[in-house]
Amino acid sequence: DAGITQSPRHKVTETGTPVTLRCHQTENHRYMYWYRQDPGHGLRLIHYSYGVKDTDKGEVSDGYSVSRSKTEDFLLTLESATSSQTSVYFCATDRADTGELFFGEGSRLTVL
Amino acid sequence: GENVGLHLPTLSVQEGDNSIINCAYSNSASDYFIWYKQESGKGPQFIIDIRSNMDKRQGQRVTVLLNKTVKHLSLQIAATQPGDSAVYFCAERVTGNQFYFGTGTSLTVIP
Numbered sequence: 048d049a050g051i052t053q054s055p056r057h058k059v060t061e062t063g064t065p066v067t068l069r070c071h072q073t074e075n076h077r078y079m080y081w082y083r084q085d086p087g088h089g090l091r092l093i094h095y096s097y098g099v100k101d102t103d104k105g106e107v108s109d110g111y112s113v114s115r116s117k118t119e120d121f122l123l124t125l126e127s128a129t130s131s132q133t134s135v136y137f138c139a140t141d142r143a144d145t146g147e148l149f150f151g152e153g154s155r156l157t158v159l
Numbered sequence: 160g161e162n163v164g165l166h167l168p169t170l171s172v173q174e175g176d177n178s179i180i181n182c183a184y185s186n187s188a189s190d191y192f193i194w195y196k197q198e199s200g201k202g203p204q205f206i207i208d209i210r211s212n213m214d215k216r217q218g219q220r221v222t223v224l225l226n227k228t229v230k231h232l233s234l235q236i237a238a239t240q241p242g243d244s245a246v247y248f249c250a251e252r253v254t255g256n257q258f259y260f261g262t263g264t265s266l267t268v269i270p
Contacts, residue, residue, distance in 0.1 A: 051202075078256050089248060090203070090260040097256070105257065137202050146191050146252055150202030 050074050051151035053138050059157045066125040068154050070138030078141045079121040080105075080148070081113060083134040090137065096121055128158045171267045178236040180264045182249035185230060189251040194223060194234045197246045197263070206234070206247075236266075244268045 050073035060066055070079060080095040082105075092105030094113040102113050110132060114122045125132055138151040172178045184192070190211045195203035209216045209223045209232075216223050222235040232249050246263040253259055 082260075087262060089262040090250075092257060092259075095256065106259075139202075141256065146256065146258075147193065147205050147208060148195075148203075148250075148258065150204070152202050153200075 053151040053154045057155050068123040070121045072140050076140035080139040081123045082137045133158045169265045178239045180234045182232040184251045191252040193250045195248045241268045
């Protein structure tokens with residue numbers, strides 16, 4: 048258990064509103080990730096971070112931005128939410144360079 | 160994205176039987192593979208991993224087999240228990256620390 052906490056766990060919002068999801072970890076892991084999970088697609092990488100202020104895009108980054116101002120926090124922002132961003136979002140961290148990912152419990156976002 | 164897929168979306172097994180979950184991957188350069196288990200309402204949990212220089216790795220009741228020739232990965236669960244009911248994902252590391260995940264196989268254990 049890497050002590051990963053996601054907030055909020057559930058959110059319903061309207062199209063066009065900004066949304067920020069927070070991931071907090073207590074294990075001092077260097078790498079952090081945001082994935083989305085949708086039926087038929089499995090887990091898809093949105094953005095990831097390899098250190099404070101160091102982030103990069105994943106395969107489905109359009110419409111999302113991230114920030115990492117502290118090792119323990121990784122924020123995912125939807126500047127203007129769309130219905131296609133209705134999904135379950137998972138934060139993950141990994142231990143050094145082992146590749147083993149530890150996941151949070153997920154944040155279910157519904158965009159009406 | 161990369162084609163990391165599973166042959167069967169659902170699998171039902173009798174309690175006590177062995178389970179085999181399969182996964183195909185398309186990138187021959189992938190060097191590291193992981194199997195995850197995801198229970199309903201929870202995040203995926205690491206089960207077992209294998210590096211591309213290995214063919215087989217065993218854990219507690221689980222074995223992962225890697226066939227690089229046909230780009231195939233399998234997860235074997237021995238003496239399947241009701242607590243094994245979950246969705247299982249394979250993931251391949253294509254580059255750096257980026258993983259591609261399969262769509263998942265739902266395993267149901269029949270008591």
